[in-house]
Structure formats: structure tokens, C-alpha cells
Amino acid sequence: MTVKTKLTLLCFLTPFLAGAGMLDAVDVYASLTGKTVLMPSLLPFFPDAVLSDLPTDKTNAITRLETEFSKQGIAVIQDGPHFVILLPEKERAFLTKGLSLRGAELAVAKSGETLPAGTIRFINCDVTQVLPIYASISRRTILRSITLHSAAVCLKTACPLTHEEALYAIGTVLVLNGVALVQDGDKFVQAVPMVQRSMVTARASEPDPAAKLLDPNKMPSIGNYDSAKPISRMERDLERWRKAFYDFIHYKAPPERPAQRLLDLYASLADKTAETSTNFGNNPIFFHIDTPLSKSELMYAIEATFDLNWLRIVQVDDQRIRLSRISDRGPNTKTK
DSSP: OOOOSOEEEEOOOOTTSSOHHHHHHHHHHHHHHTOEEEOOSOOOOOOHHHHTTOOSSHHHHHHHHHHHHHHTTEEEEEETTTEEEEEEGGGHHHHTTTOOOOHHHHHHSOOSOEEOTTSEEEEEEEHHHHHHHHHHHHTOEEEEOTTOOOOEEEEEOOSOEEHHHHHHHHHHHHHHTTEEEEEETTTEEEEEEGGGGGGOOOOOOOOOTTSOOBOGGGSOOBSOOOOOOOOOHHHHHHHHHHHHHHHHHTOOOOOOOHHHHHHHHHHHHHTOEEOOOTTTTTSOOOBOOOSOBOHHHHHHHHHHHHHHTTEEEEESSSSEEEEEEBOOOSSSOOBO
16 A cells, blocks of 8 residues: 555644643654654653753763653653653553564564655544554554543654554554554454453454455444544644534434444345344444455454444344343353
8 A cells, every 4th residue: 555645633632641741852752763652642741841951962862861751750662773662660561561562573574665754643632533544554444342442642653664663653552542453354453442352352254355345435334433634734624614514504413323223234234134122222333444345244344343342143033133232251151
């Protein structure tokens, strides 16, 4: 895949997440080291005065910043030639539990195409805005749990990265913010809170090269989905104002019964009838297809999405299906 434009998202949220002083310090540190900084959104305060009094020598300036990071309780973990991880020292054991440092390994891997420095620029962006970027670069469809929390993601690529390194950077930052990405076959990634990582089952089958592929643009989306577009800040503001005005004039109630709608879609693919669910039909569901899929792959995507949201499709009889709640994730999984 060729990436010709910058995938830039400027999303300014509450200042206590990653304050201006800390973001400025991270920017300076990244510029001096030439490395992309991977970090969680919650970092300790960084005094602005340090930046105005840095040594002019680059090596000494880097040392001064790393010393100040340490004073503020921030651990600095070098991860190969292109990455450095910053995280609170007191949370180091917890935050690194789901990490596998691969910066050095990826740096020596052969790859024909790289993304220029600055291609990815997230400033306190919501996880839901970051996942479409990951889907675009990886050319995979994201299957996600509705329980993903609204962590504010910060990531600026300070050096050229291969596609594999860019995906590693995004995935690492998401882990540091409590979100796990689980590779599932060649076409899917499952996104869940870190606490649910051990419950995920990746069971996508190998693609059938002879199967007819469905156009993802013709597939219905359920839940809010904002495709990441490389637009300027002014264009983004104008679009937001235009949409707000349009929504005010043409207000419609949001679509209801998202889980039921997804079950109906599955039933149409399986040539069955979906029973109307009085218990689970209104459950929130996020479902969006990013890549061409065969019919069987689309059905698997729906099944996996329900599973991530503690629901399951069960057979009523030869012609009817319904939704059931998963009440146990143990070896003898139960539904009701």
C-alpha cells in the first residue's frame, strides 16, 4: 500500500492528560534523539523551565532531559534505533506486562516502503480515531469490543518508519493506554481492553483464493465510525461546523437496536430468520468492514464481534437464530 499523504489527527482534549509542558519536552527529546517516543497518555508533570535552560550540546541536552524525566518518576526505555518508551516508573511493571519490545528486530527487517517522519501525528486522540489509521496501514478489518475506554493517544513519528514499524508504534502506544490488538488471521485484528486480552480467541480461517469478495464500501456500518482523513485543521473545523449545523436542521433519532441489526445482517447471509431479541437487541455494537471479505469471512467477523461483546448467535431450529449472552469465558463456556 502506498501512503502519499500525511495521516494527521490533531485532537486536543483535556490538558491534564498529557500537559503542554510534557508534550513539549517529548517533542524536544524526540527531535534531539531522532527517535519516535511511545508513551501512555498519563505522564507526570514536566517543568517548563527545564526546556528553556537546556545545554546547547545535543548529547548534554539529551542527558539533561533524561535526568529530569527520572526526577519526575518517568522511566526511559530504549527500544532499538527508532523508538524510545516513556512511562511512569511506578507503573512500569503493570504497563510493560503486555509489551514485547521489537524495535531492534524490526529495524533490521527488510521492507521496501517507509513512511516519512511526521506522517503519523496524534495529539490526545481518542482510541476510536486511531484504530482506522491502524486498519488503513495494516489493510485489516478491526473487530472491536464496545468496552474500549476513551484513552487519549499521543504519537508523533520523529523518524522514517516502515509499515511494520508504524504498526508496531501504534500497537505499543495502544497497549500503554490499556488497549490490546490481537492479530486474527490475514484480514482481522481484534481490539479489546488489556484486561480482556486472555479471553480473546483468534480463529479466522485461511482466505479462500477462489471466493468472491464483497465490496467493503457496500457493507453496512453499525455504531459511530469516522474514517480518518488527511485534512488540515481549518478544513476539519469547517467540516465540524457544517456537520453541526446540518445535524441541527435535519435531526433524526440515532438508529436503534444495533445488536439486532447486526444479527439481521448475519441472518440474511445465512438464509435464516433472526428472532427479535427483547433482551439484547439494544446492546451497543460497533461494526465496520475495512477490507474486501468473502461471505464466510463477513459471517466470521459478525460472530467474532458478538463474541467480543459477550453475545453469541445460537440456533433456535433449522430456520431461526437468536442472540444469547455469554455468561462464562472458562473452558466450558455457557450461554443463556
